[in-house]
Amino acid sequence: MARKRNPAGIIFDIIKYAVHDGPGIRTTVFLKGCPLRCQWCQNPESQKVEPERFRGVYGRKYSGLFSGEDKHTIGREVSVRQVISEVEKDRIFYDYSGGGVTFSGGEPLMQPGFLFSLLKESKKRGMQTAVDTSGYAPWSAFKRILGYSDLFLYDLKLMDDKEHIEYTGSGTDSILNNLRKLTAAGARVVARFPIIPGITDRPDNVRAVGSFLMSLKSIDTIHLLPYNYLCKDKYRRMSINYPLKKLEPPSNGELRVIGRILRDYGLKVKVRGTE
Numbered sequence: 308m309a310r311k312r313n314p315a316g317i318i319f320d321i322i323k324y325a326v327h328d329g330p331g332i333r334t335t336v337f338l339k340g341c342p343l344r345c346q347w348c349q350n351p352e353s354q355k356v357e358p359e360r361f362r363g364v365y366g367r368k369y370s371g372l373f374s375g376e377d378k379h380t381i382g383r384e385v386s387v388r389q390v391i392s393e394v395e396k397d398r399i400f401y402d403y404s405g406g407g408v409t410f411s412g413g414e415p416l417m418q419p420g421f422l423f424s425l426l427k428e429s430k431k432r433g434m435q436t437a438v439d440t441s442g443y444a445p446w447s448a449f450k451r452i453l454g455y456s457d458l459f460l461y462d463l464k465l466m467d468d469k470e471h472i473e474y475t476g477s478g479t480d481s482i483l484n485n486l487r488k489l490t491a492a493g494a495r496v497v498a499r500f501p502i503i504p505g506i507t508d509r510p511d512n513v514r515a516v517g518s519f520l521m522s523l524k525s526i527d528t529i530h531l532l533p534y535n536y537l538c539k540d541k542y543r544r545m546s547i548n549y550p551l552k553k554l555e556p557p558s559n560g561e562l563r564v565i566g567r568i569l570r571d572y573g574l575k576v577k578v579r580g581t582e
């Protein structure tokens with residue numbers, strides 16, 4: 308009974324004063340677990356739902372507010388009440404800046420009941436909410452949170468189904484269909500596009516992203532998320548093979564070219580959501 312009144316889920320971090328995850332100053336809560344396996348994933352520790360051990364100190368080095376039960380563990384079970392009381396501490400900043408709380412991951416919809424309860428409680432307390440999603444989740448999970456999330460930050464990576472399978476482990480069908488349904492339902496969506504050199508940044512893929520978004524009519528903004536390799540050390544410490552060891556981040560010139568292509572489709576382009 309207690310669990311029902313105060314449901315719990317697993318998070319691996321909370322970051323305060325976030326300015327890249329939606330409007331204004333925000334607190335971003337990272338739910339653990341993701342069904343995809345993107346080769347460039349910056350947070351390999353987000354992929355398994357269960358808490359896991361880290362070879363080295365995870366707590367202070369890689370996480371913001373808190374991670375596991377001790378500094379070598381990633382992820383911990385927390386209640387909705389615990390999360391919301393932490394988020395509410397910075398309410399003055401949200402009110403001042405037009406910010407709020409963002410639920411990210413991993414893929415937050417992989418814990419659908421927990422996410423729903425977090426959103427519902429946030430809205431009950433008058434906070435602005437956002438969900439940062441890969442789009443890879445059953446439509447029923449999206450449908451449940453419609454009306455509780457003021458904004459969806461929605462990733463598009465590769466538009467070709469075979470390439471999407473090759474680089475993320477899953478196809479595009481449900482991701483594209485969920486985005487069609489979300490926009491048709493009137494949800495506010497900002498697209499996010501990880502720029503991975505040689506993989507997602509090819510002009511044909513950039514054009515396909517622009518063309519798809521234009522066809523939806525209601526999405527007018529896209530955030531470019533340039534690849535960085537700060538995650539390499541995490542892969543090593545978690546004994547996970549990192550296939551993109553030699554990849555370099557995109558240059559500003561490359562980002563400008565991608566931005567130009569997307570602007571031709573009528574989109575407002577921002578880099579990391581702020582510039």
Ligand code: SF4
Nearest residue numbers: 341343345348413441
């Ligand atoms: S969707 Fe995001 S969290 Fe999941 S594997 Fe891909 S990059 Fe990592």
